Amino acid sequence: MYGFTTKFKGRYEEAIQQVTDELSKEGFGVLTEIDVKATLKKKLGIEKRPYIILGACNPELANKALTAEPDIGLLLPCNVVVREEEDNTVTIAFMDPQAVLGLVQQPGIHDLATAVKAKLERVRERLDVS
Structure with missing residues (x-):
């Protein structure tokens, strides 16, 4: 599997704010926010349910990874x-860094x-889950 999920008790907007706050506690900043619903509406004229992709980065760990493998x-x-x-329930899904970075055959990346996965799992555990 390439990710792990949790259900959030609350509204969509609250989920975005809470996951962003919890990511921050683990040293992650959100570098990008892709509003998939708005993008598909604008580009294709189709309606989708609210869906956002947050690009989260822990600078310290990203630097270590880039030092070990520049193309990472x-x-x-x-x-x-x-x-x-x-x-109307809200799902929060996290990329599994072990699955994705397992593609890299470089010492230290594992x-x-x-x-990184441990940090993301702590974020998941702290969210208001059902």
Whole structure:
């Protein structure tokens, strides 16, 4: 599997704010926000449920990864998806760094991926889950 998820008790907007706050506690900043719903509406004229991709980055760990493997930027940042389901519940999905960075055959990357995953799992655990 390439990711892990949790259900959020609350509204979509609250989920975005809370996941951003929890990521910050683990040293992550959100570098990008892709509003998939708005993009698909603008480009294709289709309606989708609220869906955002947050590009999260821990600068210290990203620097270590880039030092070990300069092209690892192709696999960064760690994406976190917040989406509203048909029943109005909210799902938060996290990229699994071990699955993605497992593509890299470079010493030290496995340990970094393990550290990043542990941080993301702590974020998931602290969210208001059902």
